[in-house]
Amino acid sequence: EVSTEEKVPTEYKSALKKAKSYSDTMNMSKAGIYDQLTSEYGEKFTAEAAQYAIDNVEANWKENALKKAQSYQEDMSMSPSAIYDQLISDYGEKFTEEEAQYAIDNLE
Numbered sequence: 001e002v003s004t005e006e007k008v009p010t011e012y013k014s015a016l017k018k019a020k021s022y023s024d025t026m027n028m029s030k031a032g033i034y035d036q037l038t039s040e041y042g043e044k045f046t047a048e049a050a051q052y053a054i055d056n057v058e059a060n061w062k063e064n065a066l067k068k069a070q071s072y073q074e075d076m077s078m079s080p081s082a083i084y085d086q087l088i089s090d091y092g093e094k095f096t097e098e099e100a101q102y103a104i105d106n107l108e
Contacts, residue, residue: 009049011045012048012052012053014045014049015037015043015049015050015052016052016053016056018043018045018053019033019037019050019053019054019057020057020058022036023059024059027063027064027067027071028064029061029064029068029087029094029095029099030054030059030061030094030096031094031095032093032094033053033054033057034051034053037050038050062098062099062102062103064099065087065093065095065099066102066103066107068093068095068103069083069100069104072086083104083107084100084101084104087099087103087104088100
């Protein structure tokens with residue numbers, strides 16, 4: 001009887017570890033992490049490995065958005081409107097509108 005854990009390819013496990021690291025240390029969004037994992041300038045994982053990582057990483061995306069928003073507010077003195085735009089931008093953090101709104105609503 002082989003456990004499910006052992007059936008997971010090593011590349012997938014590596015992608016998951018990397019995704020967790022990006023979420024925990026850099027408070028990245030789901031889309032941001034996926035793009036970093038698959039980027040030819042980033043981690044170069046396969047799309048399948050990256051999707052496995054995103055599907056299995058334990059992350060609170062709204063909290064990540066809030067932490068990212070707080071750093072923009074504190075470090076760059078950005079307005080809530082500018083922070084929101086940065087959070088949802090395809091060239092920025094790539095959070096969902098819902099995650100970004102949660103972040104703005106919970107800034108002090």
